[in-house]
Amino acid sequence: MNNKYNLFKRILELSKSKNWDEARKEWAVVEITEAQADDPGSCCCGKHPIKEMIQIFNQKTRNEVIVGNCCIKRFFDINDYDKVFKALKENRINSFMIEDCFKKEVINPWEYGFALNVWRKKKVSKKQFLNFEKIKHKILNFYKKISMGGEK
Template identity: 30%
Template sequence: MVENTWLHNATKNLLPLSNANDFVNAKKEWVYVGLIDNEEADFDCQLCGHKEIRYEYTIKNRINQNEMIVGSSCILKFITHLAKTQDLFYDIQNNIIDKTRLEDDKHDYWVDILFKSLDANFSNNDFQISITDQIETDGKLTINQAKCLRNFYNNLSPNEQSAFRHIVSIKLRKDFQKNQYALLKGYDKDFIDMLLSSQQRKIVQFI
């Protein structure tokens, strides 16, 4: 039932912007452009009509240049429906788009935003360069490293803060790292808690 509703809405919205007059052929005209994060979630998916999407994926008709903004769930359904008719979804450079590529693009989007803010707001002393290098390597910081970024984080825009939370994580496997957590207080503890994974939150209950 859900699939039928999606297909009905997608067909209704895609055909007026396509050259073909049936969904099977119309969907082949469209290519992937990229994504942005709309934290306000004040835009509706133009393909299926889902309300208040956050991640806005732009697709473009390669024949008539029309564009649509679709949500993250909807673009996956679009890819799935293409696969059912043994068709593939491509980007504007003719690369195949699949779920992994979409996830990688979301990660790269956050990385780009975060490193632009680091370049713009960080000093070039050795300590801050080492933290930047560590974030670039794997995004994982010790608690003591991360604490030094609290004021930096507070001065970021909401979108930059989202990028920070998506990319930066906390090392909490070794005993000395857990000891660092045990010493946290006040705003520093609140800041570090925000960056913990769900599994790490369970661990710190016993520290």
């Protein structure tokens, strides 16, 4: 069996709906992390090893699974997750990460507004730079916490 079939089969088993187009709407992203080199992850489709892992949660059945960066594209916008992994590799953040962390209450409303206002600016004051670095650190730690051995 191919991995695409395995993904569909596994997700349908864990979903309330038994129709793929409906079932995939039941799922939401919980965590986006990168596996440690000595402890690679596995996708629910059966692919192993995977380096880039996305934990998704079914809002109707309360099930959770890990999918890789290829399988996540079957659920949501392709570019957002590619951008997250690219930003993590470069120790940067992007607007998707800022928005995601605000929705998950990792950053507060002031930090959210400030980060969105400053993240693409080329010239900022020293105070703005220091504030942005604190927010950036919070966001990067949120995405990296599992791969660094932290708790959820």
